[in-house]
Amino acid sequence: MAFAPTAERPLDMIDGGSTLDNLPEPARIVDRMLIWAMAPVAAEQLVYRECLVSEPELAIKLLQAARRREASLGVDVQQGDWARDEDSSRARWAYAEAKRLLQRYSGLREKLQECEDECSTDRIVCKSACANNKKCKNKCKKDKNKCKNSCESEYECNTSCADNTIPGFGSWWCELNAAHDPSFCTNAAQKNKCNKTCGLCR
Secondary structure, three states, X not given: OOOXXXXXXXXXXXXXXXXXXXXXXXXXXXXXXXXXXXXXXXXXXXXXXXOOOOOOOHHHHHHHHHHHOHHHHOOOOOOOOOOHHHHHHHHHHHHHHHHHHHHHOHHHHHHHHHHHHHHHHHHHHHHHOOOOOHHHHHHHHXXXXXXXXXXXXXXXXXXXXXXXXXXXXXXHHHHHHHHHOOOHHHOHHHHOOEOOOOOOOO
């Protein structure tokens, strides 16, 4: 889902709850989903200068879907002082934010992607030597997972002052939340995940 988002799936996650149910709902949650939804578009534009499989219209579709489910989800779609007739501008803003975040962390992201690509290649080679041996194939899968975990460990911030290292999150997630929620860094549960962004470095 992270690389091929849909308009409904992020809303389903809100509707279904999560492991963070004990935390307050983030401010401007719809804006955050829009940025996430536009990340594949921004990534393809940065690399190929065109959209190959990503969907530029996804932000508008997400806004439309969120409005249909606004009452049942309990979210304020217009939070952030957006008007309904500003959807196109809002989508462009989300794209610009996604592009900015990708550019900021592009070096680290590319190194991580290269490392994970090597893990996938190694698994293909491993499976090709297994024939129909199920145990062998399972071992190849486990080795790939260990390899990817190793990649994430290698390219995360290893200093004593870092933002959270949950796979798929990191400093960009902390900065996105802190920028749109003035109370983010005053919440103990949040700031402990974002020591660097919240200025808790010694």
